[in-house]
Each structure stands twice: as structure tokens, then as C-alpha cells.
Amino acid sequence: MCIRDRVRELRPLYLPPDPAGRTTYRPGELAQWDLWFPPVDIPVGFGRIARLPVIVGVAGYSRWLTGRMIPSREAHDLLLGHRQCLLDLGAVPRKGVYDNEGAIGRWRGGRPVFTAAFTAFRGSLGMGAILLAPRDPESKGLVERANGYLETSFLPGRTFASPTDFDAQLQAWLPRANGRHHRTLGCRPADRIAEDRAAMAALPPVLPDPAFRTSTRLGRDHWVRVLGSDYSVEPRVIGRRIEVRADLTTVTVHCGGELVARHERSLVAHRTVTDPAHEASAHTLREARRALGGADPEPEVELRDLASYDRAFEVTP
Numbered sequence: 001m002c003i004r005d006r007v008r009e010l011r012p013l014y015l016p017p018d019p020a021g022r023t024t025y026r027p028g029e030l031a032q033w034d035l036w037f038p039p040v041d042i043p044v045g046f047g048r049i050a051r052l053p054v055i056v057g058v059a060g061y062s063r064w065l066t067g068r069m070i071p072s073r074e075a076h077d078l079l080l081g082h083r084q085c086l087l088d089l090g091a092v093p094r095k096g097v098y099d100n101e102g103a104i105g106r107w108r109g110g111r112p113v114f115t116a117a118f119t120a121f122r123g124s125l126g127m128g129a130i131l132l133a134p135r136d137p138e139s140k141g142l143v144e145r146a147n148g149y150l151e152t153s154f155l156p157g158r159t160f161a162s163p164t165d166f167d168a169q170l171q172a173w174l175p176r177a178n179g180r181h182h183r184t185l186g187c188r189p190a191d192r193i194a195e196d197r198a199a200m201a202a203l204p205p206v207l208p209d210p211a212f213r214t215s216t217r218l219g220r221d222h223w224v225r226v227l228g229s230d231y232s233v234e235p236r237v238i239g240r241r242i243e244v245r246a247d248l249t250t251v252t253v254h255c256g257g258e259l260v261a262r263h264e265r266s267l268v269a270h271r272t273v274t275d276p277a278h279e280a281s282a283h284t285l286r287e288a289r290r291a292l293g294g295a296d297p298e299p300e301v302e303l304r305d306l307a308s309y310d311r312a313f314e315v316t317p
Contacts, residue, residue: 027061028061028093028201029060029199030130031057031059031093031097032142034098035078036056036067037054042069042160046268046271048267056147059093059193061192061199062189062193062197064193065177068085071248074212075103075210076117092127096128097129100134104118114129124206124208177189213243214244215241222234227265232275232279235281236260241255243255249265
């Protein structure tokens with residue numbers, strides 16, 4: 001026996017045991033979340049294309065995969081996509097694991113700090129959150145591998161006509177992904193999801209609504225700017241306060257509880273989106289105003305004789 005073999009036999013007698021760790025997940029315990037940026041150009045209208053993010057979630061115990069394409073990384077879009085993924089999942093994991101995404105939170109002063117929007121979102125769901133330290137992708141290896149799987153198994157050979165088409169194809173493909181056999185699990189995610197979902201928290205009766213919102217008074221120029229584009233509003237409510245809401249696909253405007261505008265959201269900035277019905281209404285209102293005498297009547301004010309200024313400054317005899 002050589003000396004190396006002898007040392008190998010004797011070493012365990014002098015060194016304390018150093019057992020390897022194994023990461024395990026309990027049912028309902030957590031899900032990992034990340035943004036995936038598929039390397040494909042998506043038509044977004046007006047002859048433009050863009051590369052849009054997809055929020056991806058993986059349940060730890062079952063490895064159930066869910067995802068939604070979102071228009072941007074802004075908090076309102078990311079959290080709306082997150083909410084849709086939770087609806088697809090059908091329950092709320094006890095905790096979510098997140099990277100240092102600006103809309104979620106950042107590490108500051110050696111501790112994680114979540115954004116106000118995300119804090120309100122998870123608080124209304126009763127969901128805990130873990131913000132990973134910077135440059136630590138290994139701690140969310142489940143969702144990192146899921147992103148790679150989507151890129152190599154979902155994307156090849158596909159073309160997309162719009163973000164809606166991308167989502168439709170993704171939702172049709174996900175059951176196949178969740179029905180595949182996992183070597184590490186020894187079963188399919190579909191075989192575990194019922195147990196996983198049963199241990200999660202139930203979705204609240206009233207879901208959080210992190211959509212973009214603003215309120216303003218509608219001027220004579222009856223278009224309102226929302227996320228970089230202008231959308232027409234029913235001109236009957238000029239001068240009144242309106243409430244604007246924009247979700248992933250739609251922009252709506254209400255005035256006193258009445259719906260006064262509904263448009264498909266433009267993902268191209270600096271565009272003017274006009275409803276023909278609003279143009280027709282504006283034309284009718286202008287014609288009615290002309291019939292009543294045209295422009296606003298001039299206010300009645302006293303007209304001073306200009307000669308009085310001459311007399312005041314003694315410039316006339």
C-alpha cells in the first residue's frame with residue numbers, strides 16, 4: 001500500500017465529518033422568480049419590433065413552471081405579470097425568491113430594501129419575500145435553468161406576430177413542459193402540483209391591482225398622455241376630472257364612474273391613438289357650438305375714452 005492510500009484511510013480518523021448539503025423544498029414553501037429576455041424580435045405595431053421581458057416563476061417543490069410576457073420592467077408591468085402568473089398557479093407560495101430587480105428591491109447598506117410598490121403587492125397577498133444578495137444567481141438555480149429550458153425548447157422554430165401571440169403560444173406549450181419527467185424529482189411537475197398548491201396560501205378574494213394609474217382634468221385637447229403615447233377621450237367630459245388606468249394590454253379612462261375611453265395599449269412611444277367615435281363626438285359638439293353663435297361672447301367691460309389719458313398727462317390743451 002502506498003503512502004497516499006494509507007493517508008486516505010487514516011484521514012477520517014483525525015478530521016471531523018463534513019457532510020454535504022442537499023437543497024430540499026417543502027410543499028408550498030417558495031417559488032423563484034426572474035426576468036427572461038428571449039432573443040427574438042416581437043412586432044409591437046407601427047412597423048416596430050422590440051425585445052420584451054418575460055416574468056418566469058418556478059415552484060420549488062413541484063417545479064411547476066409559469067410565465068408571462070410583459071411590456072416593460074417598470075413596476076406596474078412587472079407586478080401585473082407577476083399577478084397573472086400567480087393566477088395561473090392558482091395559489092400564493094409562502095415566500096418568493098427574487099433577484100435585485102429595480103422594481104422589486106435592492107441591497108442597500110448591507111441589507112435588502114424592497115420598493116413601496118412591491119411591498120404593497122406582497123403584503124396584500126400575504127406572501128413573504130427573499131431578496132438575493134448581488135451576483136448570486138446560483139441561489140435561484142431553479143428559475144435560471146427554467147430560463148435556459150425555455151430558450152432551447154420553446155423558442156426554436158417559432159415566430160411571433162405580437163406580444164399577445166407570444167403569450168398564447170407560451171401558454172399552449174407550458175402544459176407540455178409541466179408534464180415532462182424530471183430526473184431530479186423522479187416524477188412530473190404535474191404529479192406534484194396538487195400537493196404543492198394545497199400547502200400554499202389561497203389567493204385573496206380581492207387581488208392587488210398594481211396597474212398604472214393617474215388622474216387629471218381633461219382639457220380642450222381631449223387626448224391624455226399615458227406611458228408615452230396620447231389616447232383620445234370622449235370630449236363630452238372636457239373640463240371634468242378623469243381617472244386613467246393602464247394594464248398590460250389596455251388603457252381605460254373613467255369620469256364619475258362612466259367609461260369614457262378604452263384603447264388597446266400602444267407599446268410604441270410618441271403615438272396618437274384616436275377612437276373614431278371620439279372624433280365624431282367632437283365634430284358634433286363643435287357644430288352645436290357654432291349654431292349657438294360660434295365663439296364665446298366677449299365679456300362686457302367698460303371702454304374708456306383714450307382722450308382721458310391725454311388730459312390726465314396734460315398732453316392736450
